[in-house]
Amino acid sequence: MRLGESSWVWQRYGVTVAGEQYANGVTVHGRSSVTIDLNRECTAYDAMAGVDDLTLGLGRVAFSVYADGERLWRSGTVEGRQAAVPVHVNLTGRRVVRLVAEPGTGFDAPALADWADSRFTCR
Structure with a gap:
C-alpha cells in the first residue's frame, strides 16, 4: 500500500455491515x-x-x-443498513489497484465504509 498516496485505513477483524459480520476487512x-x-x-x-x-x-x-488508472468496477450508492455488495474485479496483467469510496453528499464523507473480506488472488 502506498502510504503517502492513500487515505486513512483501519485494517480490522470482525467488520459488520447491515448486521452481517465478516471475518476481516479494511475500513475507510x-x-x-x-x-x-x-x-x-x-x-x-x-x-x-x-x-x-x-x-x-x-x-x-x-x-x-481502479486498476492502472482505469475504473473496472463501481457499486452505485450503498446506504447505511443496506447489505454489502459483492466486488469481483479481474486484475490479470494489472500493476496498481486503487480502492475509492465517494460520499453521496458532503455530510456522508465521515461515514465509515468497509471493504469487507477484502482479498487479492495472486500467484
Whole structure:
C-alpha cells in the first residue's frame, strides 16, 4: 500500500455491515482513496463493500475499483443498513489497484465504509 498516496485505513477483524459480520476487512472514510502496488502477478480482487454498522445506519457511499488508472468496477450508492455488495474485479496483467469510496453528499464523507473480506488472488 502506498502510504503517502492513500487515505486513512483501519485494517480490522470482525467488520459488520447491515448486521452481517465478516471475518476481516479494511475500513475507510466515506471519501477515500487507497493505492496498492501489486508487486506480483494477481488475477482478481474480491470483497464485500458497504457502510459499516459503527456509522449507526447513517451515510451513503459509492465504491469503485481502479486498476492502472482505469475504473473496472463501481457499486452505485450503498446506504447505511443496506447489505454489502459483492466486488469481483479481474486484475490479470494489472500493476496498481486503487480502492475509492465517494460520499453521496458532503455530510456522508465521515461515514465509515468497509471493504469487507477484502482479498487479492495472486500467484
